Amino acid sequence: MREDRRRRYDDGFRREALELIKSGAGKDTLARRLAIPVYTARNWIRLYRSNGEEAVMGGGGSRRYDWETKVAAARDHVENGLTKTEAMARHGIASIAYLKAKVAYLEKLRALRASKSRGASEAPSSDCSQGGDTGSTTS
Template identity: 95%
Template sequence: MREDRRRRYDDGFRREALELIKSGAGKDTLARRLAIPVYTARNWIGLYRSNGEEAVMGGGGSRRYDWETKVAAARDYVENGLTKTEAMASKEIVAWDVSRSPDLGQQKRLPAMLAERLPAGAEPILHSDMGEWQYQHQWWRKELERLGIRQSMSRKGNCLDNAAAEQVFGHLKDEFYRGRVFDSYEQFKRELDAYIIHWNTRRRQIRLEGRTPEEFRSMSLAV
């Protein structure tokens, strides 16, 4: 059933849906003409209105790529890329933000901090989970484009994209958070900022040949 649905929602099918959407078809008309669920029609119309034709053709902004393409992208990701919080090769946390809620203000502060540290001419790939609401947010997409940052080609269920970030989060929870009680949000934020600086500049790692993330980055750029 799932494989049949994948074949059914191929590029030709999506192109037909796109033409109907561009002609002004609503969700009910689109669902009836294409014999698809109304919620699918509604989602595709929403994608077109917020992100344009590519979002509909890409199945929510994320296409399926062959293995060779993903390996090549992963190599570029390791050598040149930054995640939303860290440089993947060095594990350095290059941008972070703590907020009481994951609002748009936080999402605007994060790329602003990242922009200050981007090397000239860099074209990094930034991975955002498809489950995160900013993944398709119009402001987020335009800001990354303005900064010359490519959005990840990730798809749902691809754990490899998260592996580096989750490893850092795992250390952070064990070394900083687990078993502790903070008196206030302000204390938590202050001490978390201090831990991140410690992680970047003083915490040596075997996988980085005994160097700190900051030292490993400086060595790599000097080569």
């Protein structure tokens, strides 16, 4: 069985991080002062900016979002130019990983639709009346 290597941070430690974040510390300063990974520092700063102190303190646990919220947040980022942090704050999404996944899905869907619409206008007609190949393998 795999061991969970994630480090757990107690409330006092997170409060100390919050004070640094509130005073304007960036991810590098926060990581260096608290001896935490830069990735963790960046996530805590994003959480604070998008959902306040409670999000950094770990309140709320796992959340579920309705379909409209998911799509609206991804669209705000992709189509309306909001940063991920701004989209998270607007729609109350606590996890950056969740928003990244939705944005990636929306971007792939948009690319697929664009390639299909280009392909339809460039593809030759398969209409028999125009003498095109119908793709039939029978003679």
